[in-house]
Amino acid sequence: MAESTYTDRETQLVIFKLGREDYGISILQVQEIKRIMDITRVPNSPDYIKGVINLRGSVLPVIDLKKRLRLPPADYTEDTRIIIVKVEEIVVGLIVDAVSEVTTLSSENIEPPNTVVGGVSAEYLSGVGKQDGNLLILLNLAAIVGVGAEAGKTG
């Protein structure tokens, strides 16, 4: 499922930063991008779940993406954003350091993931994109959210 998202001839990606790396997810999975807001901690939840937010009346879990990918933490800044994504009927927020742009990538510029890219292990990756000499780490959202991990891998 997640892989097929990137195998169309051209894919539109939302590009964001985690630390110094550029990451991308398909724009089709993105519902909106919010500034950081009040997050209510949820006791006894996995550590990468930052808590829940109120998005126009519905309660959504928010994942600290850096923690999920086991990247070094950083403080929130003016640029910190929550990207609201929908993965297999589950809507969640992802906290990222900054959202930079929306870009279009053709499928020949996307390569399958190696074992580790930018410190992120392959289970959370769906590919690596090349654009003007830069590398884009494409994420497998299903695996990150923790649903349909199998479906995410087999496409």
Next chain:
Amino acid sequence: MELNQYLGMFLEESREHLQTLNKCLLSLENDPRNLSVLDEIFRSAHTIKGMSATMGFTAIAELTHEMENVLDLLRKGQLKASPAIIDTLFKCLDTLEQSVESIASNSEATVDIKPLAAKLAKLAAGNGAEEPVPAAVEKKAAAPVSATSSGIVLNDTEIEVIRAANRQGYAAYEVQVALREGCLLKSARAYMVMNALDELGDVIKSVPPAEDLEKENFDHSFTVVALSDAEPEKVQHTLLAISEIETATVLPLAIPDAATSAAPVSQQAVAAVSAPEPAEKRRDAELPVARPEAPAAADAPAMADKKLRGGQSVRVDIEKLDTLLNLVGELVINKTRLEQIGLSHRLTDLTETIEQMDRVTTDLQAVVMKVRMVPVGQVFNRFPRMVRDLSRDLSKEVNLIIQGEETELDRTVIDEIGDPLVHLLRNAIDHGIESPAEREAKGKNPVGEIRLIARHEGNNVIIMVEDDGAGVNPEIVKQKALEKGMITQAEAEKMDAAEAVRLLFLPGFSTARVVTDVSGRGVGMDAVKTKIESLGGMVDVETKVNEGSRFKIRLPLTLAIIQALLVKVCEEIYAIPLGSIDSTINITPGDIKTIQNQEVILLRGQIIPIVRLGKVLGVSHAGNEDAEELYVVIVHMGDQKAGVIVDTLIGQQEIVIKSLGKLLASIKVLAGATILGDGRVALILDVGSLMQ
């Protein structure tokens, strides 16, 4: 044509009409002479036929067409509503239901309608002619058709309606309306006339039919038969007040009394100038061919109905209502933010405006909640048929009485309550009501009675299933529970009758059917109880041997909103459902004792275990441990109690329950979340798991 977008509407309306058919067929079975029910059946069948033909579901259209033929004969009295016919009609209904559901589930399997259609055709053609019912013949001879001065032909039903109205002091009028030459929007004028007449009474027929009037399929005049308690002059006056009406003639329409209705009399009675020949001709034309005329006649009331309903209600997808509710919630939250801005910047104008807004949003919220309420009749409607079928299968006679169908419940509860009720009703018929012979031997009416009652009681809705059957013997239940090892001898001895009967709800009872032979009620009762409790409700039973049983279900009005106590632990706010709170008390740290490493307090002689909420929730505490005064919320789950230590009590509040979603569903201590006035999310504690 893009039909898909209409499919949902088709399904929903078909289901609704099938419900109506079910209901009406049942009342026809009880009272085969009831012509108004027949009319309604005809109308529903006709609507289904029309809709399915438009949608291209030919099988359904064909079957309903055949049904119409039979129904028409019934309506004319040429066929009697015998059990055989009613059974066949019920079978048709089942087949239609199947067909509709297979369309709904998008399955390829088509339901074979041929045998039924053939059977119907045989009923319509063969049986009808072979064994004409004497009563019907008599009626036919009497006056199946009446003609008015302008040649309006009234059928039996319409005459019956007029007679009934006459008895209630309504007069029937034949109203001839002519529009001015060159009148634009003729249909609009006709509509206004109809409306005016509707206000004065009831329109029962029009020539041309209402449909043609709406489509402007008429010259400059039309004739209407209307019932009204107003004087003819007044009716005329009202109609002439409508612009572009040239003339309006209102003639009283006399209908011979049923008792004296013989053909010649009726001819006399209908207005004098009637030219007998055309009337005769019409009659001849109508009787044998019947069909083309009949749907048109059936259309008129159907149209009137539609108009009425169209003005009163709109069908809305429940998801849209959920969205609406969320948006209103968001509005309330933003209003609170504005309030805070107004306060911190001391903007008096803003604060005043917000006060206005506050009232509007509160009302808005209340309205949206109300919109989600649905009459419980939606669920109840399917039971008469089920009771009929089941009592037949078991050769018992049961009279189902339904009360309070109009009681309203939240849609979410309505969807869930059906299954438990089916269970209770089945049990009442299967184990409660005795066989007619048994009942007679006991000196009871051989026909058993089951009552299904709904009513409001404070913030709850009560639904009861009562029967006047055998009842449950608490001693036998106790015995069975003992045998199964569910209770001990000592416990059994302590138990009173009411407690013993409640053993029926224990899971162990459901798996074994043993209890059935002692008129027990064991089958699946625990499932009923679990379901009701998951809806935030309670179920209880009262029973008397040989007098009957009563199962009483208490449900909250809505699942979405509950009363809760907001508490603070450190800086975090949590909500505890008020339903599981006993009381709140203050204690000092010295009041806390330990028994086997478990902290407890003594409250009115009872030992109550203590739960430190901060610890359970993993909140890092800074010094609060040594507070001189501790706030304890005493919660209960069943008979168990516990004291929950919190930092601060904020207060009682109505909260809207939101799901935490799939991702967080597995977190035990939480039952959901809610959104506070300032837009922040507060979590709702699950008292049950807190106590474990």
